Amino acid sequence: MVKFQKYEEKLSKYFQRFSEIKFKEKLKKLVFRIGIYHQEEFALITEKPKQLILPGQIGVLFCGDFEDTLFDTIKMNLNAIFDSFFYEFRNLGDYTFSKKLFEKGIKNEYKIPDERISLHPTNKFYQILIKKRKEENIDMILVITNIPLYSSSEENIIFLFGETHLRHQCSIVSTLTLKEKFYNREDNQDLFNERVIKETVHEIGHLILGPKHCENNLCVMHFSNDVEEIDNKSIYLCEKWV
Ligand SMILES: [Zn+2]
Ligand SMILES: [Zn+2]
Numbered sequence: 250m251v252k253f254q255k256y257e258e259k260l261s262k263y264f265q266r267f268s269e270i271k272f273k274e275k276l277k278k279l280v281f282r283i284g285i286y287h288q289e290e291f292a293l294i295t296e297k298p299k300q301l302i303l304p305g306q307i308g309v310l311f312c313g314d315f316e317d318t319l320f321d322t323i324k325m326n327l328n329a330i331f332d333s334f335f336y337e338f339r340n341l342g343d344y345t346f347s348k349k350l351f352e353k354g355i356k357n358e359y360k361i362p363d364e365r366i367s368l369h370p371t372n373k374f375y376q377i378l379i380k381k382r383k384e385e386n387i388d389m390i391l392v393i394t395n396i397p398l399y400s401s402s403e404e405n406i407i408f409l410f411g412e413t414h415l416r417h418q419c420s421i422v423s424t425l426t427l428k429e430k431f432y433n434r435e436d437n438q439d440l441f442n443e444r445v446i447k448e449t450v451h452e453i454g455h456l457i458l459g460p461k462h463c464e465n466n467l468c469v470m471h472f473s474n475d476v477e478e479i480d481n482k483s484i485y486l487c488e489k490w491v
Contacts, residue, residue, distance in 0.1 A: 290354055291372035291401060294379060298418055303334050305388030307453065310341040310381060312374075313395030313424070319442070323393075326446050326484060327453065330469075334457050341385060344377065344392065356399055358407055371412050371421055372401035378419035389456050391420040391449065398423045410473065411448045413455035420452035427476065444479050454486065463487060 307327075309320060320340045327338055354370045374392055382390040398421065400406035410427065413420040427444040430436045450469045463470040466478070468487035473479040 291370055291376055293372060293375055293414075293417065297416070298379075298382075301388055301418060303388075303457065304336045305334070306337045306339060307335055307389040307391065307456075308339040308341040308382070308385055308387045309449075310344050310378070310390065310392040311394075312344045312346070312392055315393065315395075315424075316438075316442075319393075319445070322442060323446060323449055326450065330450055330485060331453065331457065339385070339387065341381065341390070344381075356407075358399075366397055368397045368399040368407055370401040371398055371409075371414075374398070374421050375401075375414050375417060375419055378414075378421075379417050382417075382419060389418045389420075389453070391422065391452060391456075393422045393424060393445065393449065395424050397425045410479070411452045413452045413460075415455065415460060418456060420456055422448045422452055427479070432476070440480070443484070444476065447479055447482065447484050448473075450484055454490075458490060463489060465489065 309323065311319075324338045324340075327335070350373070354373050355367045356370070357365045358368055360366050374394070378390045378392055382388075398407075398409050398412070400409055400412055408426050409423060411420065411422040422445065424441070424445055425431055427448065428436065428441055447469055451473075454470050458470065461470070462472040465471060465487045466481060467483050468489070469482060469484055470486060470490065471478070471482050473482065
């Protein structure tokens with residue numbers, strides 16, 4: 250009984266704190282940041298995909314406005330790096346969101362105090378990719394999108410360059426933050442393409458080689474915290490992998 254009373258006292262203290270406006274505001278912010286309302290919306294299927302047998306096929310899907318030549322450039326580079334892992338690279342063309350799906354799961358973040366950017370959860374893309382991979386009957390799939398993302402598994406990771414879902418054999422590369430324009434610098438198409446290739450090679454590297462990163466900062470499997478680190482690394486795997 251005494252124990253129970255103590256518990257009640259503690260609880261009432263919490264409730265008092267709850268009623269303080271400041272605390273309420275804090276809580277609201279926290280809920281907003283976690284994006285708690287959207288967690289269930291993009292629950293991925295639990296079914297296990299068929300076992301990955303290499304060499305296999307990989308499909309590349311585009312979501313956003315990209316140069317027509319981008320697929321060929323990527324294919325050429327992937328061929329040079331992963332030639333023994335794939336027998337085909339397929340261009341799966343463009344993906345366009347329906348308005349309804351596009352608006353789901355968005356989280357707003359401030360880039361600079363008065364400019365808000367809508368971020369989309371990675372699970373939203375995985376849902377699309379899992380479906381598409383099955384439809385196209387391919388082994389792995391990657392989407393390149395100009396839509397900014399936050400990670401569904403780790404909500405603090407925002408504006409990510411890329412992410413891979415090993416279990417479902419799909420990868421995402423997000424290009425908005427690979428653009429010089431994002432940092433208020435003059436656009437540079439060659440530099441942008443190079444970054445897209447590096448991040449694409451990196452995510453496909455995860456699909457084939459697993460979740461580990463490389464300590465060698467010149468290796469394409471090195472984790473990049475910012476674009477400077479991407480620019481510093483090469484498009485190649487270091488000797489550890491080959
Ligand atoms: Zn990585
Ligand atoms: Zn390495």
